[in-house]
Amino acid sequence: MFILNRVACVGGTVVPRCTALFVRHFSACRCLRSAKRRSPYSSVDSERYSSLVKSVMSSRISSQTPDTLQAEDEHVYGPVVKAATPSSRPETRVPKTLHPFLHFKETLETEEPESGPPARIVLNRADRPLVPSVTRILQQTLSPEQIFYLERWKRRMVAELGEEGFKEYSQNLFRQGKLFHSALEDILSSCATRENTNPPETSEYPPEVQGYLESISHVLSDVRAVRATESAVYHDTLNYLGILDCVACYRGVLCVIDWKTSEKPKPFLSNTYDNPVQLAAYAGALNNDANYKYQVEHGLIVVAYKDGSPAHAHQLSSELMLEYWNTWLIRLEECTEQRSRLASTSFEQKR
Incomplete structure (x- = not known):
């Protein structure tokens, strides 16, 4: 039942009157109904684009090229969310003993040395059979995260190439x-012993390395006083x-230089993993080695590419x-x- 209020005028006086009306089949929805909007996608020919959608969804090749294995992992699975409280976050670690980087008994030379062949001191392992190398120390002190990504990369390569294929791939990389x-x-x-500092033609060297040499040609033009x-x-x-x-002057600054090869671009220093730590370890040893009468404060990491694209040169300030x-000192302590x-475990087992 619907109550309708009506008014009437009697002798100039407004008198309200109520009239009861029985209403059937009344619907508020009918009043609110409007024309249905047409979707802009309803007219798309889905069959025409079905092959495109399938190819995009099933493609195994990403349109992005992650710079690191960790970036690739985050691209596929999403970033790792760490919810550690401020009190539980690890503090920045410092070495227990701060050994000097420079040996202050030697002076920092800035002038170019006399012309002549560069020094090449051969490593004699027989004299120091138990002394660890920089490479071995870095390998033994990799973080759990680094080990995880390296192992995952190795498993993926073995899955694609097989055990023998991966072995051959590693041997080829080492040989190159x-x-x-x-x-x-x-x-x-040859540049150090010739008046002409232009490097020889790359055609003189094996085909496997000509692309790498072409890649670093613009860097070599800035290298002097080897x-x-x-x-x-x-x-x-x-x-x-x-x-x-190598130890040479790069753009007028004496540097310890590390030459690297890579299959992926490494435009940032962070892409070079432990290479800066390795470089600092070499420089610190050189500064403390009596065979070298000079000190080096700077470093240079050059990443060469087989396709001949320009190498990335990362210069490290003092x-x-x-x-x-x-x-490096922290890794050495570890x-x-x-x-x-x-040694302690081995001793306990022998007792």
Whole structure:
């Protein structure tokens, strides 16, 4: 039933009257009904684009090229959300003992040395059979996260290439790297002993390395005063050794130079993983080694590409080298602690 209020005028007086009306089949929805909007996608020919949708959804090749394995993992699975409270976050670790990066008994030379072949001190393992190398120390002190991504990469490569294929792939990478460093040593040595500093033609070297040499050609044009190539360094106080790639002036600054090869672009220093730590370790050993009469504060990491695309050159200032030197000291302490635990465990097992 619907109550309708009506008014009537009687002798100039307004008198309200109520009239009861019985209403059937009344619907408020009918009053609100409007024309249905047409979807802009309703007229799309879905059959025409079905193949495109399937190809996009099923493609195994990403349109992005992650710079690191971690970035690729986050691209596929999403970023890792860490909900650690401020009180539980690890504090920045510092070395227990701050060994100096520079050896203050030596002076920092800025003038170019006399012309002559660069130094090449051969590593004699027989003299120091138990001294760990920089590479070995870094391998033994990888973080759990680094180990995870390296193992995942290896499993993926084995799945694609098989065990034998992955072994052959690794051997080819090692062989190409060895040929590349051998060609570089020849180029740098010949430039140091010739008045003409232009490097020789890349056609003189194996085809496998010509792309890499073309890649670093613009870097080599800025390299002068080569002082050492493929030369051994030893830190007698911290007891470690290594073989550095090169010591030379790059754009007027004396640097320890590390030549790297890569299949993926590495435009940022962060893409080079532990290479800056390795470089700081070599420089610190050189500064403490009596075979070298000069000190080096700066570093340079050059990443070469097989397709000949311009190499990325990452120059490390003295401030950055000090930061990575402290990181190296921490890794060195971790390695020493690992060796102590292993020795203690071995001793307990023999008792």
